[in-house]
Amino acid sequence: MFGPLVCKPGSSRNNKTGPWRTELRPKFLKKDCIACNMCLIVCPEACISGQGKNTYDFDPDFCKGCGNCAAVCPKKDIEMVKEGQA
Amino acid sequence: MKEFLEGSLAIAEVVRLCRPGVISAYPITPQTHIVEELAQIVADGKLNAQFVNVESEHSAASTVLGSVACGVRSYTATSSQGLFLMAEVLYNIAGMRLPVIMTTAARAISAPINIWNDHQDVVSLRDSGWVQLHAENIQEAVDLHLIAYKLGEDRSIMLPVMICVDGFVLTHGVETVDMPSQDMVDKFLPAYNPPYKLDVTNPLTLGPLVDPEFYTEARFALNETHKEALELIPKLTQEFSKVFARNYNGLIEEYQIKDAERVIVAMGSVCGTIKEVVDELRKKGKKVGLLKITSLRPFPANQIYEALKNVPKVAVIDRALSMGSFAPLASEIKAVFFGKPKKPKAISSFIVGLGGRDITKESIKEIFRLLTGKGCQGEFIDLKPELLRENYE
Numbered sequence: 001m002f003g004p005l006v007c008k009p010g011s012s013r014n015n016k017t018g019p020w021r022t023e024l025r026p027k028f029l030k031k032d033c034i035a036c037n038m039c040l041i042v043c044p045e046a047c048i049s050g051q052g053k054n055t056y057d058f059d060p061d062f063c064k065g066c067g068n069c070a071a072v073c074p075k076k077d078i079e080m081v082k083e084g085q086a
Numbered sequence: 087m088k089e090f091l092e093g094s095l096a097i098a099e100v101v102r103l104c105r106p107g108v109i110s111a112y113p114i115t116p117q118t119h120i121v122e123e124l125a126q127i128v129a130d131g132k133l134n135a136q137f138v139n140v141e142s143e144h145s146a147a148s149t150v151l152g153s154v155a156c157g158v159r160s161y162t163a164t165s166s167q168g169l170f171l172m173a174e175v176l177y178n179i180a181g182m183r184l185p186v187i188m189t190t191a192a193r194a195i196s197a198p199i200n201i202w203n204d205h206q207d208v209v210s211l212r213d214s215g216w217v218q219l220h221a222e223n224i225q226e227a228v229d230l231h232l233i234a235y236k237l238g239e240d241r242s243i244m245l246p247v248m249i250c251v252d253g254f255v256l257t258h259g260v261e262t263v264d265m266p267s268q269d270m271v272d273k274f275l276p277a278y279n280p281p282y283k284l285d286v287t288n289p290l291t292l293g294p295l296v297d298p299e300f301y302t303e304a305r306f307a308l309n310e311t312h313k314e315a316l317e318l319i320p321k322l323t324q325e326f327s328k329v330f331a332r333n334y335n336g337l338i339e340e341y342q343i344k345d346a347e348r349v350i351v352a353m354g355s356v357c358g359t360i361k362e363v364v365d366e367l368r369k370k371g372k373k374v375g376l377l378k379i380t381s382l383r384p385f386p387a388n389q390i391y392e393a394l395k396n397v398p399k400v401a402v403i404d405r406a407l408s409m410g411s412f413a414p415l416a417s418e419i420k421a422v423f424f425g426k427p428k429k430p431k432a433i434s435s436f437i438v439g440l441g442g443r444d445i446t447k448e449s450i451k452e453i454f455r456l457l458t459g460k461g462c463q464g465e466f467i468d469l470k471p472e473l474l475r476e477n478y479e
Contacts, residue, residue, distance in 0.1 A: 001306075001307040001310040001311050001314065002183065002244075002307050002311075003300070003303035003304035003305070003306060003307030003308070004296055004300040004303055004304050005182070005183055005282070005292070005304065005307075006282050006290045006291060006292050007290070007291050007294055008289070008290065008291070009289045009290065009291045011291070011294070
């Protein structure tokens with residue numbers, strides 16, 4: 001007899017974990033970005049995307065507000081702001 | 087062909103005949119000779135397999151988890167502390183329903199450190215979901231490996247199987263073994279053809295997180311499959327006897343039980359000693375017998391009931407302890423008879439042969455002598471009271 005055993009991969013996309021976020025979220029200022037890709041690489045949720053200068057942004061459905069992207073940005077072009085702030 | 091072989095070398099040879107594609111193991115006494123020989127076999131080009139050297143038993147178990155998940159027949163072996171280091175992976179292998187086959191050279195557990203034979207390691211892992219088969223002698227150890235692959239890989243079963251062989255007694259003992267030919271093994275054991283496997287063209291996730299919605303059913307199914315294995319094992323041993331001309335029940339063995347008044351229940355190599363004692367006592371007219379448990383998991387409760395229901399006095403030998411409680415095998419044998427119409431007058435429990443202390447014919451005779459109407463509970467045989475003291479001073 002077999003119970004739940006295997007499943008198709010990619011199910012974590014259906015399970016939106018953004019609501020677990022801390023009170024802070026990143027704000028991509030999109031002024032001094034040099035497209036170094038560092039924010040995209042350090043994001044533990046792989047929820048940052050972008051191609052080219054000042055195009056990077058995060059997916060609020062999955063971001064947990066860890067702040068790694070803001071900490072790593074060499075141009076201080078990402079800020080952590082309180083949830084609800086513009 | 088009959089050969090005079092050390093147990094470890096015989097096991098390595100039968101594993102070669104089963105054609106695993108991946109072998110991964112970490113050496114630990116008394117299992118070392120098995121995997122050392124297999125490493126040599128692979129290095130000599132006698133087996134087309136990858137031998138993966140790893141830094142721990144945790145990694146060895148993880149490696150064969152991965153290789154079987156990829157659809158490759160695999161093998162590992164361990165003992166004692168190594169088995170415990172594997173423990174979390176072993177539960178995963180069973181839960182993911184991957185038929186890994188492993189030899190465990192049964193050995194005592196630290197502390198104090200002890201490399202000799204008892205059953206504390208394997209008995210402690212009885213709830214892991216693995217099928218657990220206990221060998222009495224080297225021939226049986228060899229044959230159980232063939233049955234294990236056939237059982238575990240059956241598409242309705244898909245369970246890992248642990249073959250428990252008593253450390254040193256069987257791994258380093260030398261006996262005449264009838265080794266099967268490659269043709270016979272190939273006839274009995276087809277290539278591994280799993281119903282699911284990791285494949286880049288058809289991606290799957292094995293062992294994912296499941297919430298309370300699904301977990302119970304996964305575990306229920308694992309438990310039910312053990313009951314199905316209980317049905318399948320005797321069928322497989324019949325099939326086995328057609329090819330190899332050796333008969334096993336696969337679950338239990340009844341030795342001189344039919345008219346017996348006193349019967350010992352035991353697992354593993356001690357059964358050989360008990361059979362000798364039974365023969366000697368029978369010659370003197372004593373009605374004694376042995377019930378050997380081959381399959382500890384799944385536990386053949388009905389077969390045990392049928393075998394012992396008319397026996398007045400039963401002794402259960404445990405070579406492991408469940409600290410602060412009844413001995414593990416004894417408590418299960420007693421559970422078999424709870425609420426049943428027929429039962430022995432007394433089921434006694436004896437602890438024997440911990441950490442490699444020899445179980446002599448005299449030890450067995452002592453157990454038969456102690457089988458009076460009263461019954462003993464957790465009686466240690468061959469205990470040395472002179473080594474014990476009340477206070478540490």
